[in-house]
Amino acid sequence: MKTLYIIRHAKSFWAGFNQTDHERQLSETGREHIQKIVEFLRTKAVRPQVILASSARRTIDTARWLSDGLGLKEEIIRSEPALYLADEEKISEEIGLQSDDFNQLMVIGHNPGITDFVNLFLKNPIDLLPTSAVVCFTFDTTEWENFRHKEAQLQFIVFPKEL
DSSP states (O other): OEEEEEEEOOOBOOOOTTOOGGGOOBOHHHHHHHHHHHHHHHHTTOOOSEEEEESSHHHHHHHHHHHHHTTOOGGGEEEEGGGTTOOHHHHHHHHHTSOTTOSEEEEEEOTTHHHHHHHTTOSSOOSOOOTTOEEEEEESOSOGGGGGGSOEEEEEEEOGGGO
16 A cells, blocks of 8 residues: 655745745745644654655755654655656656655645646546645555556545645
């Protein structure tokens, strides 16, 4: 059994004159929302063995906030440039490349790709995965490369405004 947590990065400031999109930082609202998500994930005993995050600062900062809040070592965070603004196919490809030694994987990315990815597995698609939202699926497989060919079981979907 493989467990996959999909998270859209926490809310960030819009890029300023001297800042690129890639360098955007988390806003205060973003930090508040991701803290609510951390508290929810603690109640579910979430313990990913790897956190794949886009190389953008806002996704790395979100990953650090999550790993710290869940009591995990920062070394489990893997910055993945291919996930920066990735579409659903690229996200699937990156997940499929992960070691089968890991049963719990967290992926932090950007819209629209992250919403499109989640909708591949939802019976009732959503219009938009908001910032800091988390979706958890399980797959009856032992190999990440095969997860797309298995039926996803939705465990939960949580938006920070619900908490």
